[in-house]
Amino acid sequence: MSALKFILQKEFKQIFRDKGMLPIIFVMPIMQLMVLSFAATFDVKNIQLEVVDRDHSQLSQSLIEKYVASEYFNLVHFKHATDTKGTSLQEGSVNISLEIPNDFEKNIMQKTPVTLSAKVNAIDGMTAGISASYAQSIIQEFREEFVKANIGLFEQQNTPFEINFSMQNWYNATLDYKFYMVPGLLVLLVSMIGMFLTSMNIVKEKEIGTIEQLNVTPITKGEFIIGKVLPFWCIGMFVLSLGLTIAKLVFSVPMQGPIYLIFLFAMLYLFVVLGIGLFISTLADTQQQSMFIAWFFMVIFVLLSGMFTPIENMPVWAQKITLLNPFRYFIEVMRSVLLKGATWDDVKMNFFIIGIYAIVINTMSVLAYRKTNG
Amino acid sequence: MNSEKIIETTKLTKAFGSFKAVNEITFDVKKGEIFGFLGANGAGKSTAMKMLTGLLSPTSGEATVAGFDVFTQQEKIKKNIGYMSQKFSLYDDLSLLENIKFFGGIYGLSKEQLNERGTAMIERLGLSDVSHKLLKEVPLGWKQKIAFSVATLHQPKIVFLDEPTGGVDPITRRQFWEMIYEAADNGTTVFVTTHYMDEAEYCNRISMMVDGRIAGYGSPKELKADFKSDNMDEVFVKIARGENYKIQ
Ligand SMILES: Nc1ncnc2c1ncn2[C@@H]1O[C@H](COP(=O)(O)OP(=O)(O)OP(=O)(O)O)[C@@H](O)[C@H]1O
Ligand SMILES: [Mg+2]
Numbered sequence: 001m002s003a004l005k006f007i008l009q010k011e012f013k014q015i016f017r018d019k020g021m022l023p024i025i026f027v028m029p030i031m032q033l034m035v036l037s038f039a040a041t042f043d044v045k046n047i048q049l050e051v052v053d054r055d056h057s058q059l060s061q062s063l064i065e066k067y068v069a070s071e072y073f074n075l076v077h078f079k080h081a082t083d084t085k086g087t088s089l090q091e092g093s094v095n096i097s098l099e100i101p102n103d104f105e106k107n108i109m110q111k112t113p114v115t116l117s118a119k120v121n122a123i124d125g126m127t128a129g130i131s132a133s134y135a136q137s138i139i140q141e142f143r144e145e146f147v148k149a150n151i152g153l154f155e156q157q158n159t160p161f162e163i164n165f166s167m168q169n170w171y172n173a174t175l176d177y178k179f180y181m182v183p184g185l186l187v188l189l190v191s192m193i194g195m196f197l198t199s200m201n202i203v204k205e206k207e208i209g210t211i212e213q214l215n216v217t218p219i220t221k222g223e224f225i226i227g228k229v230l231p232f233w234c235i236g237m238f239v240l241s242l243g244l245t246i247a248k249l250v251f252s253v254p255m256q257g258p259i260y261l262i263f264l265f266a267m268l269y270l271f272v273v274l275g276i277g278l279f280i281s282t283l284a285d286t287q288q289q290s291m292f293i294a295w296f297f298m299v300i301f302v303l304l305s306g307m308f309t310p311i312e313n314m315p316v317w318a319q320k321i322t323l324l325n326p327f328r329y330f331i332e333v334m335r336s337v338l339l340k341g342a343t344w345d346d347v348k349m350n351f352f353i354i355g356i357y358a359i360v361i362n363t364m365s366v367l368a369y370r371k372t373n374g
Numbered sequence: 375m376n377s378e379k380i381i382e383t384t385k386l387t388k389a390f391g392s393f394k395a396v397n398e399i400t401f402d403v404k405k406g407e408i409f410g411f412l413g414a415n416g417a418g419k420s421t422a423m424k425m426l427t428g429l430l431s432p433t434s435g436e437a438t439v440a441g442f443d444v445f446t447q448q449e450k451i452k453k454n455i456g457y458m459s460q461k462f463s464l465y466d467d468l469s470l471l472e473n474i475k476f477f478g479g480i481y482g483l484s485k486e487q488l489n490e491r492g493t494a495m496i497e498r499l500g501l502s503d504v505s506h507k508l509l510k511e512v513p514l515g516w517k518q519k520i521a522f523s524v525a526t527l528h529q530p531k532i533v534f535l536d537e538p539t540g541g542v543d544p545i546t547r548r549q550f551w552e553m554i555y556e557a558a559d560n561g562t563t564v565f566v567t568t569h570y571m572d573e574a575e576y577c578n579r580i581s582m583m584v585d586g587r588i589a590g591y592g593s594p595k596e597l598k599a600d601f602k603s604d605n606m607d608e609v610f611v612k613i614a615r616g617e618n619y620k621i622q
Contacts, residue, residue, distance in 0.1 A: 006479030010468065017467050209461040216427050216457040218449060219480050372448050373430050 003219050007227025015201075015231055024197070025235055029189050029243045033250070036181055047131040050077035050097040057105035059146075066142050067098075072134050095121050096131050108146075129180050182253050183334030184307035186243040187327055190266060193236045194273025195280065195298060199290040202228055202281035215371040225366060229274045236270045237263070256341030265333045265347070268354050272326045275361035282368040301327045329354050378405040380532060380563050381426060386435035386444075388421050395421040397586035398435065403532075403565060403579075408558050410577030411567040414614060417583040419567040420460055420536055426565070427457050427534050440531050456525035456533040460540070460567075462517055464524060466510040470501060473509065473524060481528035495523045515546035519553065526557055533557060535566040539573065551576055571606040582613050589613045 015021050049067055053060050067073045076094060097119040107114045118135055120128045205211040214224065244262070247253040276297065284290035303309075304318060305327035311319055322328045329350045336342035381403035388396040396418040403409040413419050424430035426439050428448030437444040440454040464473045474492040483491070496505050499519055504512060512520070518538055526533050535554075539547045551573070558564050566577070574580050575594050582590035582597075590597050590613045594606055601609045 002482065003480040006476050010465070010472070010476045013472065014465070014467055208466070209459060209463040210465060212429060212459050212461075213457070213463040213477075214480075215429055216452055216455070217477070217480050218453045218482075223480075372428055 004223045004227055007223060008230060011227060011231045025239060029239050030246060032185055032189060033182065033243065033246050036178060036185055047073050047134065048076045048093065048095045049073045050079065050094040051075060052079040052097065052099040054102040055100050055104035059105040059108060060100045063100065063142050066138055070138055096135055098135065178251055179253050179339060182247045182251055183338050184331050186240060186247065187330045187334055188302065189243055190236050190240050190270065191273045191301070191327060192298070193232060193239055194270055195277045195294045198229060198232045198274050198277030199280035199284065199294055200287050202278065203284050203287050203290040207286060221366060221369055221371065225278060225369065229278065232274055233270050237266060240266050253338060255338050257337035257343060261337050261344065261347060262334060265330060265351060265354070268351065268358055269326065269330050271358040272354060272361055275358065275365050278365035279361065279368060282365060301325050305331050307331055326354060326357055379403065380405045381439050381565065383437035384435055386425060386437045387433045388425055388430065389433045394586050396425070399588045401581050401588060401591055403563060405563055406558060406561055407578040408554060408564045408566065408576065410574050410580035411565065411583070412574055412580055412610065413583030418586040419583055423534050423536055423567060427455060428452050454531045456528065456530040458521045458525040458535045458538055460536040462521060464509055464521055467508055469508055470496065470505045470520060474527065477524050478527050483528060491527055495527065499523060515542050518542055519550060522550065522553055526562065530562065532563040532565060535564065537567050537569065539568065539570065571610050574606040582610065584614060
């Protein structure tokens with residue numbers, strides 16, 4: 001294993017001597033996250049709103065009026081308590097469906113927490129995220145005004161009254177669109193490092209012929225592969241840390257759950273993407289070829305990752321394919337840990353699956369890598 | 375030089391599809407000798423060498439290198455040989471010292487050995503001034519000598535040189551051959567391919583390949599006698615024309 005030390009030394013020297021490399025490591029994550037922040041400020045207007053009023057009180061009426069008065073919402077459906085649940089949401093004629101429970105007014109007056117439930121049409125992930133946050137902010141305003149107007153009622157109370165906003169189809173409801181996207185982008189970044197940089201690095205040695213010089217030495221496959229993969233593993237972890245720091249400092253992305261879960265998962269996940277990169281390098285003879293193959297996988301992985309389109313909105317066959325997609329598992333872990341405060345129990349299945357994935361893909365690439373060619 | 379055979383092949387063949395790049399070659403190389411492997415472009419020299427160095431699996435035939443089988447013991451062969459490919463293949467973005475350290479290191483040389491042999495090598499080459507420069511800044515002639523020195527750093531039993539003097543000026547070629555002799559004097563067997571017929575004269579024995587086959591085999595003196603020629607150039611032209619096709 002002493003050969004490994006020499007390979008690692010050489011790889012690190014070459015990587016940091018490569019002038020193109022530092023921008024990739026430092027600038028790419030910053031740029032991608034910044035561009036996102038522009039993309040995330042899209043204003044969404046004319047949100048088609050459906051209200052199901054089960055309370056029919058004065059208070060529920062004034063809440064509905066607040067929605068109608070806002071420039072963002074169009075009240076397109078109004079349902080009474082007796083109506084059976086409609087399908088306007090599924091039909092797509094409505095973006096968001098808000099249900100006011102019975103005893104809404106009564107509970108507020110008694111200072112019992114109230115839960116409004118909203119269903120969001122999440123097919124267009126971006127609109128959905130923004131509509132949800134607007135809907136939420138109107139409720140906040142409503143609450144503040146109500147408290148102000150009824151100072152006498154609430155003055156002596158330590159517990160302010162609560163209106164909870166519960167979301168279905170959309171767990172990121174109380175948050176910004178960018179909060180939803182940042183975790184996905186971080187996964188994308190880390191994956192690109194793994195797939196592109198490793199495959200191109202190895203294929204470059206094929207192109208310039210140095211791989212032959214290595215293959216004629218007694219170096220073992222394991223030493224070669226670990227020596228190639230480990231530096232990019234470190235870079236991947238570094239980029240992830242940098243990305244999370246930016247997400248926190250610049251975008252104030254919430255970090256509800258334990259961050260170490262994300263790092264632990266990334267440690268495992270990187271072996272999957274690095275293994276894919278390695279596998280690509282066994283298929284390609286030139287760096288162009290390796291780029292094309294890596295892009296091919298990248299596009300499929302991104303589209304079927306749930307990054308833009310929530311997986312539950314995909315056709316069933318596509319949902320099944322996503323089960324094979326490593327991106328999916330990391331994005332799930334990222335979002336659930338950062339946004340939902342998931343714990344080990346919530347994500348242990350993802351660890352298990354990605355662990356198996358890492359073993360399978362790396363076995364495949366080790367078998368496919370040959371020191372002696374046919 | 376003794377008569378112990380360090381490389382031995384019998385009808386060794388490499389086919390790419392239906393095309394036989396190396397077609398049933400049979401020869402041997404004796405321990406300590408300088409063995410020249412000659413032939414026109416595309417004759418199959420590099421392909422034969424890659425089979426002997428364990429870079430390419432042979433299609434059929436038999437061969438042993440340093441006592442190990444080229445079909446099954448390629449990794450054992452690799453411990454005993456040095457190889458300098460036709461294409462310069464040290465790392466251009468590393469310095470001479472770094473290349474020495476890397477290749478010596480993966481052959482398992484100790485830190486002391488690396489220091490000692492590295493320093494000796496740099497002095498012998500007269501390259502102390504540039505030992506910290508990246509190899510891409512070093513002229514080709516020097517690079518070839520460096521590649522040879524790196525290929526022999528771990529003191530292999532056999533060193534394979536694939537057209538080591540291609541594109542190099544006559545003076546550097548001369549110096550290069552001096553290095554080859556030095557290695558042979560130290561007991562290393564040298565297996566070298568070349569296009570230059572004058573270099574054939576420097577070899578103890580040679581084989582000449584035409585279209586994947588060995589068309590001439592023996593010492594330069596024997597070959598010149600066999601083909602009734604004054605120099606190796608003539609021998610080569612006659613063999614290439616297919617005159618007096620002589621198989622061992
Ligand atoms: N991987 C391969 N697949 C198919 N054909 C190949 C392969 N490698 C070599 N060849 C063919 O085999 C023949 C012999 O090639 P080889 O490189 O051994 O010749 P050579 O004697 O070394 O020539 P040169 O003096 O140009 O280096 C050539 O026709 C070449 O095109
Ligand atoms: Mg050749």
